[in-house]
Amino acid sequence: MATPPPRPDDIDESSAPLIEHLKELRTRLIWSALAFVVAMVICFTIWNPIFNFLTRPICSALEQRGQDCGLILLKLQEGFFVAIQISFLGGFVLSFPIIGYQLWRFVAPGLYRSERNAFLPFLVASPVMFLLGAAFAYYIILPMAYDFFLGFQQGPLQLPDDPDLAVTPESADLAGIVFQGSVSEYLGLTVRFIMAFGMSFQLPVLLTLMGKAGLISADSLAGIRRYAIVGILVLAAVVTPPDVVSQIVLFAVIYSLYEVSIWLVRRIEKRREAELRAQGLWIEDDEGSDAAEPRG
DSSP states (O other): OOOOOOOTTTBOOOOOOHHHHHHHHHHHHHHHHHHHHHHHHHHHHTHHHHHHHHTHHHHHHHHHTTOOOOOBOSSTTHHHHHHHHHHHHHHHHHHHHHHHHHHHHHHGGGSBHHHHHHHHHHHHHHHHHHHHHHHHIIIIIHHHHHHHHHTTOBSSOSOTTOGGGOOOHHHHTSOOBOOOOBHHHHHHHHHHHHHHHHHHTTHHHHHHHHHHTTSOOHHHHHHTHHHHHHHHHHHHHHHSOSOHHHHHHHHHHHHHHHHHHHHHHHHHHHHHHHHHHHTTOEEEOTTOSSOEEEOO
């Protein structure tokens, strides 16, 4: 389809030479780096409350078994590097809106007004969906996963005032298997869960954006549904621990997001078809089905 020349009010003045674009990119990168450093310093000053928040899932699971919540430092410098790791992650989260805004300011002048209006909702939806995925992992998946892991302990680990869990001669002869987790290892595992689910929740945003750009269609997504199911099953097995319940939950969530993506892409296609029909640019195919293509 022939593309009409853009009107003067449709696109910003973006005919600057290459050196001007490079200067603009440098400025945006500097502001992004400064925002990240400032946010990282702020998180370093409060890394203890952040760490306490991240340890709530394991502490709750240990409390249910009557165990004290405590993690150990295996290396002398481990505590310092844990604080740095928390500062790095927290700094990225806090500075992400500023980094996204700087990215938007760099690419927006080169977009048509309609393209900016179409891209901006996805820029807002991406961090929102990431936070939803992270919250889902923190409040639902992590408690189930840590309850599964702690189930491999052995010995009288519960509160002594529980009459059903009192020490018996049989249990007294068992070798004790008690959780004494490393601070760094626990933090790494927790962050991997949160990041994995946060990135998984980006699936509708990515597929819908690709559908908006015309790179994929709802029919193509529906046609590869069986392969998507296999891929989601593999992803669930890799991301989650060997806990069948967690794997099923992750599979159900990602597959539901995949179906939502198909529905969103189909809505975009119907809206695009309605607009082209209103402009008289939509023609039916030879067989008279709903599949059609714009008039070129």
